[in-house]
Amino acid sequence: MFTKRRTTTGKWLAFIGLWLFAFGFAFSDIIGLEGTPGVLEAASIPLIAVGVVMMIASNFFNRKRLDH
Numbered sequence: 001m002f003t004k005r006r007t008t009t010g011k012w013l014a015f016i017g018l019w020l021f022a023f024g025f026a027f028s029d030i031i032g033l034e035g036t037p038g039v040l041e042a043a044s045i046p047l048i049a050v051g052v053v054m055m056i057a058s059n060f061f062n063r064k065r066l067d068h
Contacts, residue, residue: 010061017054024048 006014024047025031027040 005062006058007061007063010058013054013058013061017051017058019051020047020054021051024051 024044027033027036028044028048029041
């Protein structure tokens with residue numbers, strides 16, 4: 001996922017997007033953690049959505065190949 005063909009911006013978008021997705025998934029009702037505050041449960045779906053959008057957007061930040 002973090003290869004040499006991505007720019008620094010693309011790598012950062014993918015990295016942060018992955019973590020946002022993971023936090024959103026961890027606090028969602030799918031996992032079913034006990035004692036999760038209501039604010040985190042309410043924020044889980046937007047965190048998942050933003051994480052996925054950032055990972056998709058990171059695909060557009062590729063280095064141009066040099067044709068020899």
